[in-house]
Amino acid sequence: MNILMFTNTYAPIVGGVSESVQRLKSRLQAAGHRVLVVAPKMEGQRRRDADVIRVTAVQHFNGSDFSLPVPIPGQLYEAIEAFDPDIVHSHHPFLLGDTAVRVAETYGLPLVFTHHTLYEHYTHYVPGDSPRMQRFAVALATEYTHLCDAVIAPSESIHQLLRRRGANSQIVVVPSGVDAQRFARGDGQALRRSLAIPESAYVVGHVGRLAKEKNLPFMAEAVSHYLANHESAHFLVVGDGDARATMASVAARHGVEARIHFTGSLREQRLIDAYHAMNVFVFASHSETQGMVLVEAMAAGLPVVAVSAPGVDEVLRDGKNGRLLKADDVSAMVEALTELADPECRASMSRHALAMAGSFDEARCAAHCLQVYRQVIAAGGPFRHADDSAWERVRARLGAEWRMLCHRGRVLRSMLQDDDQDAPLPKEGTLQDPATK
Structure with a gap:
């Protein structure tokens, strides 16, 4: 399987998301799968990394340990088409996460999103931090799940939190692994x-x-x-x-x-x-x-x-x-x-x-994630490969931009809702949690 991942944090950054992505990538590759990671350019990164595409980024955004990617999607498509992915895995609901949606839509690929972070706890890195900004962070991440075919929650408590917030019901619990x-x-x-x-x-x-x-x-x-x-x-x-x-x-x-x-x-x-x-x-x-x-x-x-x-x-x-x-x-x-x-x-x-x-062994967790990939691929219909016509790709890109526009509209509507209103629990999804098999 060819797996295309998008992440806003990656080596040499030391942190939970960066480590999770690297460990998952290594385990999937050890199992015989190909993985290509799209990540920001960062100080201290390896000079050559054949399975990582780096995009321009603003280093240490607002004094944080994070870089702010400034991707130019057109620069990525040649490498992505050469890789010919079977699935797209996004690790963030914004920045390169937006690019992941565009790529998935352009090629008709299934999109999986891992909700690694409670973003409302990180709004102090954004100018104008306020309760409104925290609500925006919640709305952005929640609405992003509806652009995806499946959502991975790293713990059951996050699964339940996402359900209460009205996220996509296709949620599977797959923790990040440790060797x-x-x-x-x-x-x-x-x-x-x-x-x-x-x-x-x-x-x-x-x-x-x-x-x-x-x-x-x-x-x-x-x-x-x-x-x-x-x-x-x-x-x-x-x-x-x-x-x-x-x-x-x-x-x-x-x-x-x-x-x-x-x-x-x-x-x-x-x-x-x-x-x-x-x-x-x-x-x-x-x-x-x-x-x-x-x-x-x-x-x-x-x-x-x-x-x-x-x-x-x-x-x-x-x-x-x-x-x-x-x-x-x-x-x-x-x-x-x-x-x-x-x-x-x-x-x-x-x-x-x-x-x-x-119970959190890396190999076991990677196998669960791979099973999610297989399920969403099996649930989808035919998809476009890299050799499709230029017109089909242009039309798909326009469709991707329309979906992103609708996504932002839903975020704005969510912001206007009563802050204290609890969203009703969505119906259970049909995607089976591999941990229960």
């Missing part, structure tokens, strides 16, 4: 030595972008409070971003700045070693759709302390593989970290964490 066996092997002590963290220290750890939407001030407050009362404890923070200064300031206020260690972004084995240098993993974001780093941490045998949120609730079992907090409660997080300082308590939870991580 659990690879994350199970790491040299934590070597990383500790490189940071002058004592071998016997109790290390609380976190991995992720240090960005506003990750609820990091609360996490830093809780962990710093714990460190202030436990002199042998350390805080290992893997990742980078604007929130780093805030976290450092919180640690300084508690007098524990010498025991908070910022490594910056780590990749490959160095990242895995960092997980193994930790004793417990903390997470406080409310904006995740799955929380892939939680699964990575569990694959390294770490119990997790996290705040209840979509996606998080499905991998974290309170009292089994960690502690699930009901809300942003400093005292509750400190209490959980105190409980997990006991090695016997951690050992029991570690076994359950490893078992949970095994």
